[in-house]
Amino acid sequence: xxxxxxxxxxxxxxxxxxxxxxxxxxxxxxxxxxxxxxxxxxxxxxxxxxxxxxxxxxxxxxxxxxxxxxxxxxxxxxxxxxxxxxxxxxxxxxxxxxxxxxxxxxxxxxxxxxxxxxxxxxxxxxxxx
Numbered sequence: 001x002x003x004x005x006x007x008x009x010x011x012x013x014x015x016x017x018x019x020x021x022x023x024x025x026x027x028x029x030x031x032x033x034x035x036x037x038x039x040x041x042x043x044x045x046x047x048x049x050x051x052x053x054x055x056x057x058x059x060x061x062x063x064x065x066x067x068x069x070x071x072x073x074x075x076x077x078x079x080x081x082x083x084x085x086x087x088x089x090x091x092x093x094x095x096x097x098x099x100x101x102x103x104x105x106x107x108x109x110x111x112x113x114x115x116x117x118x119x120x121x122x123x124x125x126x127x128x129x
Contacts (some may be wrong), residue, residue: 042088
């Protein structure tokens with residue numbers, strides 16, 4: 001999987017180059033967005049911030065001991081996860097020409113997926129005619 005991803009990056013330019021690179025790979029039914037650089041930045045942010053690391057450890061501890069808690073259906077780790085995502089942010093900024101480049105890649109993939117008739121659709125439309 002990693003080899004395929006690295007080969008893809010060698011031969012394709014990212015749709016977005018900053019602040020986090022985003023690669024777009026077409027699939028038969030849509031696209032796959034590669035946001036590895038954003039994920040790495042978030043992991044490094046957690047690792048470099050003692051408060052965020054403590055919060056992550058608290059989430060892990062709560063999940064590991066959840067059965068012993070028996071919280072009447074309330075998941076206390078959800079509140080901890082909300083605190084962590086609020087501190088990190090969960091949106092990827094895309095600005096200016098980067099936005100246009102991403103939109104162009106997504107539009108091209110949309111055209112490739114949605115403009116090609118599936119063989120069963122062809123047969124149905126021919127039968128209706």
